[in-house]
Amino acid sequence: MKKETIIAIFLGLLFGGIVAIFISFKSKDIELSKNKVIAPPKKNVLSPNVTETEIQSLELSKPANNAIFDKNTTHFIGTAAKDSLIIIQSPIKDLTFKNTQGKFDLEFPLALGENSIKIVVYPKEKQFRPQEKFIKVYFIDSEL
Amino acid sequence: MKKIIQYCYLVTLLYCLLISSFVMAQTPSTTASSSPTVAVDKDIQLLKDKVANKVLEIRKQNNKAISGFVLNIDGNTMKLNNSGDGEVNQVKFDDTLTKVFRILRTTKKEIKTGDIKKNDYVIISGVVADNVITANVVLIDENFLVDSGKITEINKETFNIKVLTSDKNTYSLDIETSTKQYLVNIKTLLEETIGFSKLKEGDTVHFVVKKTSSEKNNDYSAVKILIIPQEYFIK
Numbered sequence: 074m075k076k077e078t079i080i081a082i083f084l085g086l087l088f089g090g091i092v093a094i095f096i097s098f099k100s101k102d103i104e105l106s107k108n109k110v111i112a113p114p115k116k117n118v119l120s121p122n123v124t125e126t127e128i129q130s131l132e133l134s135k136p137a138n139n140a141i142f143d144k145n146t147t148h149f150i151g152t153a154a155k156d157s158l159i160i161i162q163s164p165i166k167d168l169t170f171k172n173t174q175g176k177f178d179l180e181f182p183l184a185l186g187e188n189s190i191k192i193v194v195y196p197k198e199k200q201f202r203p204q205e206k207f208i209k210v211y212f213i214d215s216e217l
Numbered sequence: 218m219k220k221i222i223q224y225c226y227l228v229t230l231l232y233c234l235l236i237s238s239f240v241m242a243q244t245p246s247t248t249a250s251s252s253p254t255v256a257v258d259k260d261i262q263l264l265k266d267k268v269a270n271k272v273l274e275i276r277k278q279n280n281k282a283i284s285g286f287v288l289n290i291d292g293n294t295m296k297l298n299n300s301g302d303g304e305v306n307q308v309k310f311d312d313t314l315t316k317v318f319r320i321l322r323t324t325k326k327e328i329k330t331g332d333i334k335k336n337d338y339v340i341i342s343g344v345v346a347d348n349v350i351t352a353n354v355v356l357i358d359e360n361f362l363v364d365s366g367k368i369t370e371i372n373k374e375t376f377n378i379k380v381l382t383s384d385k386n387t388y389s390l391d392i393e394t395s396t397k398q399y400l401v402n403i404k405t406l407l408e409e410t411i412g413f414s415k416l417k418e419g420d421t422v423h424f425v426v427k428k429t430s431s432e433k434n435n436d437y438s439a440v441k442i443l444i445i446p447q448e449y450f451i452k
Contacts (some may be wrong), residue, residue, distance in 0.1 A: 141282050141342065158401075160401075160443070162363055162425065163363060164361040167441075167443050169401055169407075170406065171406060184323075185356070186320050186340045186358040191364060191365060191423070193423070211340065213354055
């Protein structure tokens with residue numbers, strides 16, 4: 074075989090290899106660009122409002138834990154997710170209401186002595202977990 | 218005679234002048250001496266009020282309340298089992314100050330410190346100093362536990378339910394005839410009285426139970442339950 078023939082075959086193989094590698098890389102890119110993105114459909118993506126609800130946690134500004142009162146009522150003042158269901162339970166009273174405003178201010182009766190009270194917030198978006206708070210407040214009559 | 222009349226007139230005039238000047242001199246001196254006394258009295262009263270208010274404010278600030286089961290009582294001191302509620306568990310009685318009451322539902326009855334027994338649940342209000350509370354008021358009451366969770370099991374023969382709370386505690390609640398049972402209407406959100414047959418596994422339950430110092434395995438007799446049906450969370 075002539076020397077020129079060998080060089081031509083070698084160059085042919087080299088060129089073919091380069092073209093094969095180029096095609097293989099290019100086909101990968103094309104395949105990736107053609108693939109569908111795996112993500113929840115648009116209607117299931119959380120809206121900015123929902124994200125806000127997720128951030129909005131139960132904040133109870135009054136009454137403070139272990140607070141002492143000389144009256145048989147107190148006010149529950151705080152904020153929680155809008156349109157959530159709130160349950161305030163004590164041994165003498167259950168209060169169930171929808172938090173339409175986002176803020177709440179409700180009168181709550183107290184029994185003489187210790188009052189163990191649990192507040193649970195069930196967000197409107199059911200995928201979120203309920204938020205809970207437990208407090209103890211005391212009604213000590215000033216006449217005692 | 219004329220002279221005598223003139224003298225008499227002069228003497229009378231002088232006398233009148235003297236009297237009037239004396240009276241005029243007295244009047245201002247009276248007002249001058251009384252007004253500062255009134256002002257001082259007012260200042261004293263104001264100061265007294267301020268001191269009283271400050272004392273009340275400080276007393277309110279230092280006034281604390283603790284509660285727990287009586288571990289032991291010895292004369293003028295008492296120790297409580299209130300782990301988790303804070304460090305203060307030593308109580309001191311003041312013979313002249315401390316008042317003790319037993320709460321009977323909505324009424325209270327005054328008793329003596331000697332009537333307090335071991336395992337009584339007591340609520341103490343007083344001033345804390347050096348981790349010791351000097352009791353102004355001691356109330357003997359019942360201890361209530363308020364919690365919520367999901368019903369995981371219902372036993373219709375023994376009228377018992379098992380509840381799993383969010384902090385992974387399991388409670389076994391006996392539903393007695395005296396147990397108040399309510400259900401939240403998912404449309405109106407009003408509470409309705411229900412019977413045991415309405416309870417379903419998977420429902421959310423808010424409950425109140427009476428605690429004593431002797432319970433084991435979280436077994437309680439329910440005082441009150443409030444059910445949120447699972448349908449509320451599906452709708």
